Amino acid sequence: MSFHVYDTTLRDGAQQEGMNLSVADKLAIAPYLDELGVGFIEGGWPGAVPKDTDFFARAARELTLKNAVLAAFGATRKVGTRAEDDPQVFALLHSGAPVVTLVAKSDIRHVERALRTTAEENLAMITDTVRFLVSEGRRVVVDAEHFFDGYRFDPAYSRSAVEAALAAGAEVVALCDTNGGMLPHWVSDIVTEIRDAVGDGPVLGMHAHNDTGCAVANTLAAVDAGCSHVQGTVNGYGERTGNADLVTVVANLELKGGRSLLAGEGLGDASRIAHAISEITNISPYARQPYVGASAFAHKAGLHASAIKVDPDLYQHIDPTLVGNDMRMLVSDMAGRASIELKGKELGFDLSGQAEVLTRITSRVKEAEANGYTYDAADASFELLLVEEMVGERPRYFDVESWRTIVERTGHRGVVATAEATVKLNAGGERHVSTGEGNGPVNALDQALRLALTRVYPQIETFELIDFKVRILDQEHGTDAITRVLIETTDGQRSWSTVGVGPNLLEASWEALTDSAIYGLVHAGVEPR
Ligand SMILES: CC(=O)SCCNC(=O)CCNC(=O)[C@H](O)C(C)(C)COP(=O)(O)OP(=O)(O)OC[C@H]1O[C@@H](n2cnc3c(N)ncnc32)[C@H](O)[C@@H]1OP(=O)(O)O
Ligand SMILES: CC(=O)C(=O)O
Numbered sequence: 001m002s003f004h005v006y007d008t009t010l011r012d013g014a015q016q017e018g019m020n021l022s023v024a025d026k027l028a029i030a031p032y033l034d035e036l037g038v039g040f041i042e043g044g045w046p047g048a049v050p051k052d053t054d055f056f057a058r059a060a061r062e063l064t065l066k067n068a069v070l071a072a073f074g075a076t077r078k079v080g081t082r083a084e085d086d087p088q089v090f091a092l093l094h095s096g097a098p099v100v101t102l103v104a105k106s107d108i109r110h111v112e113r114a115l116r117t118t119a120e121e122n123l124a125m126i127t128d129t130v131r132f133l134v135s136e137g138r139r140v141v142v143d144a145e146h147f148f149d150g151y152r153f154d155p156a157y158s159r160s161a162v163e164a165a166l167a168a169g170a171e172v173v174a175l176c177d178t179n180g181g182m183l184p185h186w187v188s189d190i191v192t193e194i195r196d197a198v199g200d201g202p203v204l205g206m207h208a209h210n211d212t213g214c215a216v217a218n219t220l221a222a223v224d225a226g227c228s229h230v231q232g233t234v235n236g237y238g239e240r241t242g243n244a245d246l247v248t249v250v251a252n253l254e255l256k257g258g259r260s261l262l263a264g265e266g267l268g269d270a271s272r273i274a275h276a277i278s279e280i281t282n283i284s285p286y287a288r289q290p291y292v293g294a295s296a297f298a299h300k301a302g303l304h305a306s307a308i309k310v311d312p313d314l315y316q317h318i319d320p321t322l323v324g325n326d327m328r329m330l331v332s333d334m335a336g337r338a339s340i341e342l343k344g345k346e347l348g349f350d351l352s353g354q355a356e357v358l359t360r361i362t363s364r365v366k367e368a369e370a371n372g373y374t375y376d377a378a379d380a381s382f383e384l385l386l387v388e389e390m391v392g393e394r395p396r397y398f399d400v401e402s403w404r405t406i407v408e409r410t411g412h413r414g415v416v417a418t419a420e421a422t423v424k425l426n427a428g429g430e431r432h433v434s435t436g437e438g439n440g441p442v443n444a445l446d447q448a449l450r451l452a453l454t455r456v457y458p459q460i461e462t463f464e465l466i467d468f469k470v471r472i473l474d475q476e477h478g479t480d481a482i483t484r485v486l487i488e489t490t491d492g493q494r495s496w497s498t499v500g501v502g503p504n505l506l507e508a509s510w511e512a513l514t515d516s517a518i519y520g521l522v523h524a525g526v527e528p529r
Contacts (some may be wrong), residue, residue, distance in 0.1 A: 004172065004205065004229035005261050006040040006141070007033050007246055009277070010055075011073045012207075013237030014044070018283070023054045025280050027062060032273045033234065034065045037264030038246070040141075042071040042101060047091020056095035067263040071141065072097035076104045076125040079117045083132035093136055100133050101141040101174075102126075106161035107150025119157060123164045130168035140170045141229075143207055147175040148182045151190050159197055162204075172203040172229045177218060180211025180241065184221040191225035205229030208244040210236060215244035216290075220252055234277050235289065247274055247323075248290045255318055271324035291323045298328040300376060302336025305329060309338045330376035333369035337362050340386075347383050349390065361389045371501060372473045372482050378499035380519040381512075397521050397528045398427040398453060400514070405441040405448075405506060419444040428456035428529040442468065442485075442509045449513055459524045460517060462491045470505060483508040489516045491524065 010029060014021050021029070026043065033041050043059060044052025059070060072095040077086040084090075092100045104126045105111045111122040126142065133140050142165035150158040162173045175191065187206075195204060206222035206229070208215040219230050230253075232246030247270045253259050254267060265273075271292040278285045287295040297320040299305055307314040312327055320327050329343040337358040344351040351358055364385060365375060375382040388394045405421035421444035422435045432455060436447025446465055453460045467488035472481045485500045485508040496519055500511030521528075 002228075003259065003261050004040060004203070005038045005246065005250055006042065006071070006174075006205065006229060006231045007038040007068070007233065008042040008073075008207075008231055008243065009033065009233040009235075009237060009246075011042040011044050011052075012231075012239065012243050013233035013235075015239040016237045016242065016283075017240075019237060019281055021051075021281065023051050023058060026051075026055045027058060028280050029277055030059065030063055030065070030068075030070075032277055034068045035265050036234075036247075036270065036273050037067050037262030037266050039068055039263070040071050040099060041065070041068045042073050043097065045073045046095040046097075047074060047088050053091065053095070056097055060096045069099055069139075070097040071099035071101045073101045073103070073143075076102050076122075076129040079115060079121055079125065083128040086129075089129055089132065093133065093138070097138075099139045099141060101143055102129055102133075103143045103145050104129075104161060104165060105146070106144035106158045106176075107146035108154045108157040109150070110146055111157075119160075123160060126161060126164045127168045130165055130170050134169035141172040141174060141205070142170045143174045143176050143231075145176050146178045148177045148187065148190055149179060151194070152186070155193070159194060162194060162198065166198060166202045172205050174205030174207045174229060174231055175222065175227070176207040177209055177215075178207075180209030180215065182208070182214065182218050183212060184214055184217045187218045188221040188225045191222045191227060195226035203229050205231060206244075207231040209238065210241040210243065213241075215242070216248050216252065219244045219249045223253065223257075235274055235281075235283070235286070237281065237283070245289070247292055251291045251318075251323055255322060267323050268321070269324050273324075291318075292325060294328075296320070297325055298330050299339070300330040300332055301334050302339050305339035305342050306336055309342060331365055331379075331382050332374065332376045333366045335362060335365055340365070343382070344386060347379070347386070349386060351390075354390075357389055361386055364389065368501075372484050373499050373501050374484065374486070375499065377486055378497045380496035381498045381500075381515045384515055384519060395518060395522055395528050397457065397518055397526075398425045400425045401431070403445065403448070403510060405445050407441055421445040421448040423448040423452045425452050427453060430456075432456075441506060442513075445506065445510060446513055449517060453517060456529055457521055457526055459491075459521065459526055463489050463517070463520050464492075465513075465516075466490050466495060468509075470508075473501075485509045485512045487512045487516055489520060491520060494523075496520065496523070 010026050046053040046056045072092045074092040077083040165173050204227045206219045206227045208218040232244035236242040236245035274292040287293050304315045331343050340361050341351045384394045401424040403423045407419045419441040424433045432452040434448045434451035436444045438444035469486040471484045474481050488497045498512045498515035500508040502508035
């Protein structure tokens, strides 16, 4: 029996709070899902959501899918009507999607209280709608809504809803944990019972929500108990706490279960695809997401690093490249010499056999972190520290003579604050004095530093500060607190992060800004002058 991987990012994923996908967004996401290799892409609810009606119309003209087919989602016919007369059912048919997925009530309490109809009429609504769509040449999936809650309350009725869908010609019945309240052993027991009731032939599926934090586990339990169709969303998007994260489900089934489920690029590109989709949804990727998160294979503890140096498998559940991710070493006060050696290697420095240098760098990192620095979020500053310890000094692009900054407030009621900074430094054999203006003192300092350096190092014009984070440390000391600044800079091709610590915001920012300039120049291949 073939296995279905069914993606509902564009329908149930879009039900996530704060997510608002345009038709163009959906048309941009669908090819990524196809590239990943899912078998079905549920595009939305045509006839209910105008954007979704447009999506299916445009998809028919604009999308060429290699691996997936489109599924249009909608409901069974309304109470007391005929399926062929129901405009909502008609819209599903006219979406042009080869697959129609119908949400059908399978919990008697919902039938009586939400639909306000009888048990028999709901079964007739399922039967009629499935039959009609099948007779029109559609493949039909039935999402049995609230199936598990319903089954725990009245198993016979929930079973009869599944049986009605199958008898009418549904290709798949997906059992839905709509409220997301199930636990894996409940899912296991119920799927086993329903599989026994319907026999081996019909395709049963699982649609899980993550309200107990068990959506992936529940999906795996359902597969173990006889489901061969899994629904989910990329990045676990969805209503409330989300849907089962489809990449995690598939990675578990393929990499731990030895199955082969995805067509196309498959899991090897999963990290890139998951991140590309989060760019389109405009929802920051979750670093600790299993398999594809930026931290999924990041190692901080020194003891882990010392074993990883011998064999990465000792501290990793899989090889990260299997899902297109990378192993990373994090340098912090928890680092040991092995962490520094591996981080050095990651940055292109061979420190093997240099026990003394490794010890020096490790001690310096621990001391600096005790004083407020944080290198696991500032690789570029760590690299400069490493170079300094390896060769005795950091690249000397400039010598700072002095810097100062002032903030000026003008106007009376509509107060306007502007800042000005002056930087004096020596570079390229000359003294440079530059003044910069900005909407705040750090911005003004950044401008003044660039102006002073541009004359000697024009490459610096491409550098742009893209993120700035300030944290006050040791707050119990009140005004004696130290300030930590982390900045992220880009040259349009890559970005890097630096850290500065000082008794105030300006000193901390100055350190992070100068580290950033030096690191950027080194990586632009510029020689100090
Ligand atoms: C579990 C899930 O996530 S299912 C997906 C849910 N997705 C959405 O709801 C997004 C899109 N929804 C919509 O645009 C709207 O809610 C619509 C167009 C579907 C319905 O809107 P309205 O016509 O204004 O109806 P309203 O939302 O007030 O009520 C829904 C109606 O569908 C009925 N209904 C609910 N589920 C089903 C079902 N499975 N089969 C048939 N009818 C159903 C309800 O009984 C109610 O009927 P009534 O109008 O006779 O009272
Ligand atoms: C169909 C669906 O999205 C659910 O039951 O959760």
